[in-house]
Amino acid sequence: MSSIHSGGAAVRQVDPESREEGFAFTASGSEYFRIWIVNLFLSVVTLGIYTAWAKVRRNQYFYANTRLAGGGFEYHAKPLTILKGRIVMMVLFGAYALAGKVSPMLGLGILLVIWAVMPWLLWKSLQFALYNSSYRGIRFSFKGSAKEAYLYFLVLPLLGVLTLGLLYPFAHQRLKRFQHTSSHFGTMPFSFDARVGSFYKAYLGLFAVWVAAGVTTTIVLTSIVEMPALGMLMWVPMILYPFFICSALVFATLLQNLIWNHTQLGGHAFRSTMRGKEVIWIYLTNALGIICTLGLFIPFATVRLMKYRLESTSLVVNGSLDDIVAGERMHVSPLGDGAADLADFDLAL
Template sequence: MSAVFESAVPAAPREERIEFTATGSEYFRIWIVNLLLTIVTLGIYSAWAKVRRNQYFYASTRLAGSSFEYHGKPLAILRGRVVGVVLLGSYQLALRYHPPTAGIVLILIAGLMPWLIWKSLQFALHNSSYRGVRFGFRGSWKGAYLHYLGLPLLSGLTLGLLYPFVHQRVKRFQHSESRFGATHFAFDAPVGKFYKAYGVLVLLLVLGSAVAIAIVAALAGGFSALNGGNTDILVRAGQTLVVFVGFFGWYAYLLCVLWAFMAVLQNLIWNHTQLGPHRFRSTMKWTSLAGLYITNTLAIICTLGLFIPFAHVRALKYRLESTTLVVAGSLDDVVAAKGSDVNSVGESVADLAGIDLAL
């Protein structure tokens, strides 16, 4: 009787940290072949390159002893990219040969983008699986137009004052409309926390800029005051040096603030995301993120770009391994749900347009 009672007691929540086992040397071999074949085939191979890259990264991402899988097909992605090239190529041609028409084409593309983003989310999640169970996206095209066209236009009319609200609503749409099998994700981050994050960002940028301008002005004025004992050339050289150093100092400060903001946003978003009874926990630190980006940038410059795949792996590893799933019960208690196949046009066009749709 006691054994039956003990089995009925729910297991205590446990943490399952995401592991990323990819290495820079392994990915470098994939990356260099993808790059060369994409160049030789005038971009046609890029669809196959994306599948190879995603399959490697998905297989290298493990949670609770199991890895993820990517099921996207190169030909499906290629067809989508052809559509993307036609759309963006039409805009470039119109801009060059008949600018008034370019405005019309741009409006048409903007009108299509919410639909393309919607199809992209469907395609990306449908072609991702874990333990044989597929992900999915249940959001409607009407919801996509509201969140990716209507709300951004409203934010523009308010001169950006509604942007934190729009950001929160977009993330809520992306996360709460996603599912794993038949289990849906949930997102409960309040709008107020988004406004707080953006408010601190703006405050730090304004204060940092004001301090930088004040320091540069004071130092430049100091050089001018010393004009009596120096030539005009030396004074101008000193002022130029002060402006140069001040600019790079301000730029370094700006990067640190942006890295801190990225860490705050990742933690805010994932600490308020839930999959059924399971919750996510993100512990990204801006100091670690800053060190990562600084070393990656220096290494890429010193190697003339050859460090790019290594930098990509390092960045992904830190971002993924900063995330933990707090499991309540069993991850196997998920019912697989059947979903209709979706096309890849949206994902491919979004890639060409430089839109990051990663959840």
């Protein structure tokens, strides 16, 4: 498979012997609703303890309903391992909350500790997530080092802040390259070839749109109505808020396509064809459904969004996927070494 570049973006030319295998997602909102409502009830009555089991049940259902070329995915994590990671996170953030009430300096010290260990926690979470995922019986793995995690999760984002965002697109590109090139399917590595310039183009496009919208709205309001400056400052954000949300969704969609259209697995390429207007429609209707049902539409909304994202992604296979899987299965046995100490540090907490 070869590619040419046009305007900084890679345009892939598919090998005549290659074929495109799309992801299929067969989950249904009604099926997931039954899992979701039980998970919610048991999580509440156990004061959150059951959330580890809830996560396993949810992921097992979603993985089992994700198909690629007739093969299925599996999720192997154990609830107790997840619970241990969540307890660690709760202790860290609980200590920060209590320390802040006792002494601001003590609270700052705990916050610095959390800040210092966060890259390590993210690194362990990536290891955990990939090791406990498999396709056709072959597990994924994450080979990146803790040293690299501190560079890409801490140092570069900090430089992005210190440069007032100027280095953030660079940091983002390096982070995605680290995540993808450190990931493996069996012994087969993923690769990532998106250029830094493509990330800057996406970020600058979003920034330019937001600035232009803000300036235009301010000018229009000033020309058609007379109001004090304070009133103007209140109305402009209110009018622009829906626009900012929609443009952010389009931006996220462009990044999703950019990242996966430049990701390969060995000699095989991914293809993402998400469209901004469709993503906006899904988010808008999902939000309305959740509001009108007082939250009961959440599982249906989750399935709708996941189905669109997965079925907008495909793998361009060069050769036989069966041969790839068979070849990886011969070399996969050492991947379990040292995995017993993995834990899932759920940073959503």
